[in-house]
Amino acid sequence: xxxxxxxxxxxxxxxxxxxxxxxxxxxxxxxxxxxxxxxxxxxxxxxxxxxxxxxxxxxxxxxxxxxxxxxxxxxxxxxxxxxxxxxxxxxxxx
Amino acid sequence: xxxxxxxxxxxxxxxxxxxxxxxxxxxxxxxxxxxxxxxxxxxxxxxxxxxxxxxxxxxxxxxxxxxxxxxxxxxxxxxxxxxxxxxxxxxxxx
Amino acid sequence: xxxxxxxxxxxxxxxxxxxxxxxxxxxxxxxxxxxxxxxxxxxxxxxxxxxxxxxxxxxxxxxxxxxxxxxxxxxxxxxxxxxxxxxxxxxxxx
Amino acid sequence: xxxxxxxxxxxxxxxxxxxxxxxxxxxxxxxxxxxxxxxxxxxxxxxxxxxxxxxxxxxxxxxxxxxxxxxxxxxxxxxxxxxxxxxxxxxxxx
Amino acid sequence: xxxxxxxxxxxxxxxxxxxxxxxxxxxxxxxxxxxxxxxxxxxxxxxxxxxxxxxxxxxxxxxxxxxxxxxxxxxxxxxxxxxxxxxxxxxxxx
Amino acid sequence: xxxxxxxxxxxxxxxxxxxxxxxxxxxxxxxxxxxxxxxxxxxxxxxxxxxxxxxxxxxxxxxxxxxxxxxxxxxxxxxxxxxxxxxxxxxxxx
Amino acid sequence: xxxxxxxxxxxxxxxxxxxxxxxxxxxxxxxxxxxxxxxxxxxxxxxxxxxxxxxxxxxxxxxxxxxxxxxxxxxxxxxxxxxxxxxxxxxxxx
Numbered sequence: 001x002x003x004x005x006x007x008x009x010x011x012x013x014x015x016x017x018x019x020x021x022x023x024x025x026x027x028x029x030x031x032x033x034x035x036x037x038x039x040x041x042x043x044x045x046x047x048x049x050x051x052x053x054x055x056x057x058x059x060x061x062x063x064x065x066x067x068x069x070x071x072x073x074x075x076x077x078x079x080x081x082x083x084x085x086x087x088x089x090x091x092x093x094x
Numbered sequence: 095x096x097x098x099x100x101x102x103x104x105x106x107x108x109x110x111x112x113x114x115x116x117x118x119x120x121x122x123x124x125x126x127x128x129x130x131x132x133x134x135x136x137x138x139x140x141x142x143x144x145x146x147x148x149x150x151x152x153x154x155x156x157x158x159x160x161x162x163x164x165x166x167x168x169x170x171x172x173x174x175x176x177x178x179x180x181x182x183x184x185x186x187x188x
Numbered sequence: 189x190x191x192x193x194x195x196x197x198x199x200x201x202x203x204x205x206x207x208x209x210x211x212x213x214x215x216x217x218x219x220x221x222x223x224x225x226x227x228x229x230x231x232x233x234x235x236x237x238x239x240x241x242x243x244x245x246x247x248x249x250x251x252x253x254x255x256x257x258x259x260x261x262x263x264x265x266x267x268x269x270x271x272x273x274x275x276x277x278x279x280x281x282x
Numbered sequence: 283x284x285x286x287x288x289x290x291x292x293x294x295x296x297x298x299x300x301x302x303x304x305x306x307x308x309x310x311x312x313x314x315x316x317x318x319x320x321x322x323x324x325x326x327x328x329x330x331x332x333x334x335x336x337x338x339x340x341x342x343x344x345x346x347x348x349x350x351x352x353x354x355x356x357x358x359x360x361x362x363x364x365x366x367x368x369x370x371x372x373x374x375x376x
Numbered sequence: 377x378x379x380x381x382x383x384x385x386x387x388x389x390x391x392x393x394x395x396x397x398x399x400x401x402x403x404x405x406x407x408x409x410x411x412x413x414x415x416x417x418x419x420x421x422x423x424x425x426x427x428x429x430x431x432x433x434x435x436x437x438x439x440x441x442x443x444x445x446x447x448x449x450x451x452x453x454x455x456x457x458x459x460x461x462x463x464x465x466x467x468x469x470x
Numbered sequence: 471x472x473x474x475x476x477x478x479x480x481x482x483x484x485x486x487x488x489x490x491x492x493x494x495x496x497x498x499x500x501x502x503x504x505x506x507x508x509x510x511x512x513x514x515x516x517x518x519x520x521x522x523x524x525x526x527x528x529x530x531x532x533x534x535x536x537x538x539x540x541x542x543x544x545x546x547x548x549x550x551x552x553x554x555x556x557x558x559x560x561x562x563x564x
Numbered sequence: 565x566x567x568x569x570x571x572x573x574x575x576x577x578x579x580x581x582x583x584x585x586x587x588x589x590x591x592x593x594x595x596x597x598x599x600x601x602x603x604x605x606x607x608x609x610x611x612x613x614x615x616x617x618x619x620x621x622x623x624x625x626x627x628x629x630x631x632x633x634x635x636x637x638x639x640x641x642x643x644x645x646x647x648x649x650x651x652x653x654x655x656x657x658x
Binding site for chain 6: 566567568569570571573575606608609612614615616637639648
């Protein structure tokens with residue numbers, strides 16, 4: 001990916017929402033829960049703090065992550081939807 | 095558990111709410127008070143402060159903890175419900 | 189007490205509200221003013237500041253303290269009610 | 283006084299509101315303006331800052347001070363009413 | 377003046393509002409705009425910052441200053457009205 | 471100008487709003503857009519930070535600047551209207 | 565461009581919104597989505613932090629950037645519309 005997030009931001013490719021419920025019923029698009037799981041596809045260089053210290057990101061490209069339901073801003077690159085958010089919006093690496 | 099919380103976050107397995115009152119009456123599901131007690135199942139590496147200092151967590155996996163009623167975000171891993179929250183949301187180790 | 193508060197938190201055993209008014213009249217339960225006085229029964233190890241400095245608590249177990257009417261969170265241990273709050277919620281040592 | 287305020291708090295004994303107007307008319311209790319002047323009767327040891335620096339109080343017991351109308355919390359000690367507030371709530375020494 | 381403001385506070389004697397308009401018409405009391413100009417009559421010793429640094433005031437007694445319409449708290453000393461405010465509420469020295 | 475702004479404040483002389491539209495029609499006073507461009511006529515000595523560091527202003531008297539529509543406080547000096555604002559309210563030097 | 569943004573601000577020339585939909589239909593002006601992509605045309609010298617440290621900008625003139633829909637303030641220079649915003653409003657370099 002040729003997009004470089006600034007500072008402490010990362011770009012996440014959300015995992016596709018499962019289109020079947022456990023009982024195997026196909027659910028229509030509007031009923032699908034927005035995914036909270038995704039893959040890191042780009043990482044910023046880190047945030048320069050008030051002290052002039054560069055705080056490096058802990059995440060790496062390829063990490064599978066969990067994030068909040070309403071985290072980030074949607075961007076579209078080459079017809080693909082991504083989320084750009086701050087590293088602090090990421091809860092955990094799976 | 096193969097989930098690694100980021101920064102100063104921890105993952106808590108909430109204790110099962112007791113299904114009997116003291117007098118031995120079984121209470122229906124909706125009347126059960128949401129548990130505020132649980133076990134730490136994963137701990138982040140700590141938060142890098144503005145000064146570039148890594149502030150290590152005080153909690154360890156296995157700690158029995160008390161936390162606020164509305165603390166954390168629910169996540170589901172292998173069909174099991176957990177709460178992911180910041181260490182500062184934990185009140186005490188029991 | 190085998191509960192260890194985290195960081196800059198303390199556990200307070202609220203003093204029993206006096207059940208008699210000065211003139212000796214016994215007042216019913218709902219009219220009793222919620223106590224603002226109590227005894228420290230557990231103290232955390234202190235808060236690690238942004239600079240990585242451990243700021244130790246000034247309070248000790250056994251201190252009789254005054255605190256705000258709405259301070260803290262109620263917890264129940266062995267059938268006994270306590271309040272867990274931050275040291276900064278404590279006004280004074282009596 | 284055997285009460286020790288914590289951190290940057292002070293205890294103030296409010297000055298009695300004057301019960302006569304300038305023209306000598308005695309005013310009933312509800313019309314008296316709440317006093318904004320008082321005497322410092324106890325001073326905390328100071329606040330430990332984020333840097334671990336103890337910032338000592340500038341006020342001393344016996345100082346006559348001016349403070350905001352709604353500053354502090356009322357406490358009663360031996361039947362006497364006092365106000366407990368942060369030093370920053372004190373405007374000036376008279 | 378024998379009042380000493382605390383920390384970064386100053387006491388201002390507001391300039392008397394001009395009682396005549398430019399065209400020489402005397403305006404009644406309620407129409408007079410509250411003055412935003414005054415003279416510094418007392419200055420605190422400065423604010424001790426989180427780092428334990430004493431930040432000295434830039435203002436001196438006698439400075440003619442401009443300040444915001446709603447800045448400060450009114451105090452009355454010997455029948456005279458003053459405003460007590462933080463130095464940061466002062467816009468400029470005239 | 472004999473007004474000295476305090477700390478990180480500057481005084482701006484707003485540029486006169488153009489009284490003609492491009493097509494040459496004279497517009498009445500109420501329709502004129504409030505100017506967002508002006509000239510710096512006075513600069514403070516800078517702000518003393520929490521660390522006791524004097525952060526000097528980047529602007530100089532004579533700079534033509536752009537600022538937000540609602541920035542600053544209006545002051546009148548010798549019948550002339552000025553705006554006094556913080557340097558951080560200035561967007562750019564033209 | 566002869567405009568110099570102050571501190572940590574940048575000036576962005578928004579990319580022209582595409583006037584055709586994918587199917588080739590020309591859409592009227594009001595239906596065009598406000599662009600979130602643009603080119604950096606001017607960069608400030610950086611922000612002086614509380615510690616007196618100059619935090620230099622990471623962006624350069626010519627960078628193609630993504631920014632939030634409601635970021636920045638519109639300014640008009642020589643009949644051309646630009647956005648002036650803080651560097652922290654920029655999400656990523658494309």
